Amino acid sequence: MISGKLAELALTAERFSCGLRRHHCEVDGHRWHYLEGGSDKAETLVLLHGFGADKDNWNRFAGALRRDYHILVPDLPGFGENACLPGQDYSMRAQAERLHAFLQRRGVSRCHLAGSSMGGHLSAIYAYLYPEAVMSVGLYNNGGIKAPRPCKMELALAEGENLLLVTSEKDFERLIALVCEKKPFIPGLVRRHMARAAMARRNCIAGIFTQYQREIYGGLESVLDKLSQPVWVVWGTQDRVLDVSSCEVMRPLLPSAEFDIMDDTGHLPMLERPKLCAQRYRDFLRRRAQG
Secondary structure, X not given: OHHHHHHHHHHHHHHHHOOEEEEEEEEOOEEEEEEEEEOOOOOEEEEEOOOOOOHHHXXXXXXXXXXXXXXXXXXXXXXXXXXXXXXXXXXXXXXXXXXXHHHHXXXXXXXXXXXXXXXXXXXXXXXXXXHHHEEEEEEEOOOOOOOOOOOHHHHHHHOOOOOOOOOOHHHHHHHHHHHOOOOOOOOHHHHHHHHHHHHHOHHHHHHHHHHHOOOOOOOOHHHHOOOOOOEEEEEEOOOOOOOOOHHHHHHHHOOOXXXXXXXXXXXXXXXXXXXXXXXXXXXXXXHHHHO
């Protein structure tokens, strides 16, 4: 219990150093936990985490952009501090509808929307469903694409093994090695806290993945060519969860999009290289604003 409280203090300190504060609100009977920072007078940037992750994946990236944008980073329903409820619909469309209700509750009528992995998948679905609410879309190693080359994660799933599920601290360390080519610094106390949290939520997360597995490797292709917003695509060449060859499928569908393929980077560019990713993303948004 003491170690858990110390880990929470460490996370709070990191959030503070990145200019973020933890909040929560009630939306349709569900409590949303989220981080907020930046300038209230600036355009809003909403950042969405990936499967099994949470809002703190974006702390260092968001910290580098806090002077330019009003930033919201929610835990998605079923993940992080938000309740994981058996029997719920956690499809991308259902999550997009919940996200829309959350943003309306927060008074956000228009935003720049960026997401990692499943969060990128969700960002594209949201931009398609609510085009008037999204000014630009940032896709970081997004799900929803059937890549020409299968990755380690996809091959393991075909054998009945889900590498994203955690049953021990050793599993968690294996997971970090799977998703990160360049491992970010995470204090040992915080890593153990994160491992225990992942272990505690394993069964519910597994249930959500059973639903998401129907969408993770295909289906987004029919949506991408209908997006009207400027799109920024980032991918790590060493991604072992969603193969970089996904970009070969996406380029013809997004002829006006900008692609940033990052060498020596894995599945989480914004966590592995937060300052560089933030700088390039800022430059993209400025170019599109001027154009």
